[in-house]
Amino acid sequence: MTRAIRIGNISGFYGDRLGAAREMLDGGSVDLLCGDYLAELTMLILAKAQAKDPDGGYAKTFLTQMQDVLADCVARGVKVVSNAGGLNPAGLAAAITELGTGARVAYVEGDDLRGSLEEITPAVVGKPVSANAYFGGWGIAEALAAGADVVVTGRVxxxxxxxxxxxxxxxWGREDFDALAGAVVAGHVIECGPQATGGNYAFLDEVTDRRYPGFPIAEVAADGSSVITKHPGTGGLVSVGTVTAQLLYEIAAPAYLGPDCTTHFDSISLSQEGEDRVRIAGVRGSAPPETLKVALNESGGYRNSMTLVLTGLDIEAKAAFAEQLLFEVLGGRDRFAEVDVRLLRFDSPDAPSNAEATAHLRITVKDPDPRVVGRTFSNATMELALxxxxxxxxTTPPSAESAFGVYHPAAVPRSAVTQTVVLPDGSRSVVADPPTPVSDAASQTLNIPNSTSSNPPTGPTTRAPIGRIVGARSGDKGGDANIGVWTRTDEEYAWLRGFLTVERARELLGPEVAELDIEIHExxxxxxxxxxxxxxxxxxxxSSVRPDPQAKGLGEYLRSRVVDVPESLLP
Incomplete structure (x- = not known):
């Protein structure tokens, strides 16, 4: 095709807006609906569901959406692609076929490695509840080329x-790396749904249409360039800022490794093409790595938490006394495999209301034995009542224990994994590997010139939150967190790149990062x-015991920190 393909997102996570599929289909012209339902945590959730019901293990909300729209999709010639198959793409494909819409359904499998762990590195110890390699897009492309109306996958x-x-x-061919990388960038922007259209956006004053944001559309051209937009009349905003925010979400180094190519995020060019239309161009790609990423989830044991409220005077002394008494009642801290105690200060002196005079003492215990951290623990807190x-x-009555999982990132040689497409007629096709993977993909450099040349501003400074001129979006990557920060002008960026060093980031993010490794990528x-x-x-x-276990608020915390900002940069 010579024109761009219009791909509309209908889900950013398992549990997202059910009505997004109908809104996307009826809101305007699209060629294909796509939905993302999987995350590291979701794989653990689906593994638990499959353990209870072997026929489960897929995202049932996607099936609900298809009950609503699939017949209309077939009538209008709109394709559907989703990773909602989770741990059981065959089961989801069968369930979609049973809807009776006449849709030709294909699925991609082979990512589930629970039965073949030998070649995963580092070596797997024990028996994970999920072990999935991350596939690329060629299985999906093959299924669509064979005439599928719906393609469901596992972990791509x-x-x-x-x-x-x-x-x-x-x-496209397997070595059209620039085009493929452009599509990776477009996919990265729309994968989280309305986060690209004004949702979770740092500069809230820019979003003048405060209705629930419309879900995003990527118009991907033949050269891999794209336009990010949304249907007319929907809420939110598509701007260079909202697209930048999503580009920075959950990434690491600029060389973004993927199964089909390495995408160089330092080559991306953004421009506002019109109202709610942002063009992405100039994306460069190179060969993918020799290995595929693997996500491992295993059972971590059991946990329980209780939160004690402290009010008014002597907060720290009360917290220390409560901790001492509680573990005396419990027979010591050593009876638990892990103990985490956090004093969360929300109180202020001479508070104008009772609520504003309170702090929380949050105590979490973990152990392989559920009896150790169950009611035995939570009931003991109530012995402090009098x-x-x-x-x-x-904050809550005593609670029972809950199971938790542990995530491990790993890798597997491409040769150890077989990606298979099961076509609508039941035939099976093995997807060939790309011809040119390389061992050092992460170190590939394209020598892309720095496009900004402004000098840092000089002159007087004033104390202000850094977020007055800096936007941020943060999230989790396994046990790590990333905070993407950006500015809106060259002058602001010239200041930011000189100001935000590793040492300054450690200072601003506080004591919990004091001993942790921090990297900053330009x-x-x-x-x-x-x-x-x-x-x-x-x-x-x-398994995280942080109050914000996915680091969603870490970027906004950084923006709230007061620093010396050049007065010339402030409104």
Whole structure:
């Protein structure tokens, strides 16, 4: 095809807006609907569901959406691609076929490695509840080329939901790395739904249409360039800022490794093409790595938390007294495999209301034995009710234990994994590997020139929150967190890149990062820096004891910190 393919996103996570599919289909012209339902935590959730029901293990909300729109999709010639198959793409494909719409359904499998762990590195110890390699888009492209109306997959990269359809539509080859990389970028922008259209956006005053944001559309051209937009009349905003924010979400180094290519995020060029239309161009790609990423989830044991409320005077002394008494009642801290105690200060002196005089003492315990951290633990906190500190109460009644998972990133040689497409007629096709993977893809450099040349402003400074001129978006990557920060002018970026060093980031992010490794990557083309904090989330979201276990608020915390800002940059 010579024209761009219009791909509309209908889901950014398992549990997203059910009505997005109908809104996208009826809101205007699209060629294909795609939905992302999988995350590291979701694979653990689906594994638990499959353990209870072997026929489960897929995202049932996608099936609900298809019950609503699939017959209309077939009538209008709109294709559907989704990774909602999770741990059971065959089961989801069968369930879609049973809807009776006449849709030709294909599925992609082979990513589930639970039965073949030998070649994963580092070596797998024990028996994970999920082990999935991340496939690219070529299985999807092959299924669409064979006439499928619906393609469901297991664990493909989020961006593959755009890469596969674009490669099929435009007839790209395996070494069209620049075009493939452009589609990766478009897929990365729309994979999280309304986060690209004004959702979770730092500069809230720019979003003048405060209705729920319309879900995003990527118009991917034959050269891999794209336009990000949304249907007319929907809420939110598509701007260089909203697209930049999503580009910086959950990434690490500028060389973004994927199964089909390495995408160089330091080559991306953004421009506002019109109202709610942002053009992405200039994206460069190179060969993919020799290995595929693998996500491992295993059972971590059991956990329980209780939160004690402290009010008024002597907060720290009350917290220390409560901690001492509680573990005396419990027979010591050593009876638990892990203990985490956090004093969360929300109180202020001479507070104008009772609520504003309170702090929380959050105590979490973990252990392989559920009996150790169950009611035995939570009931013990209530023994402080009449014999503890003044004003004792808790945020919840005593609770039972809950199981938690541990996430491990890993890798597997491409040769150890077989990606298979099961076509609508039941025939099976093995997807060939790309011809040119390389061992050092992460170190590939394209020598892209720095597009900004402004000098840092000089002159007087004033104390102000850094977020007055800097936007941020943060998220989790396993046990790590990233904070993408960007500015809106060259002058602001010239200041930011000189100001936000590793040492300054450590200072601004506070004591919890004092001993952690921090990296900062420059993306001058986006006027952005990417701050990666290693290990802040421990073994991933399912086991993290941080109040914000996915680091969603870490960027906004950074923006709130007061620093010396050049007066010439402030409004």
């Amino acid at each position: 990269t989020d961006a593959s939901l755009v890469v596969g359809p674009a490669a099929w539509w435009h007839g 014999g503890g500190y003044a004003g004792f109460h808790t 993306l001058a083309n986006l006027r952005a820096l990417n701050v990666v904090v290693h290990g802040i989330l421990g073994d991933g979201v399912a």
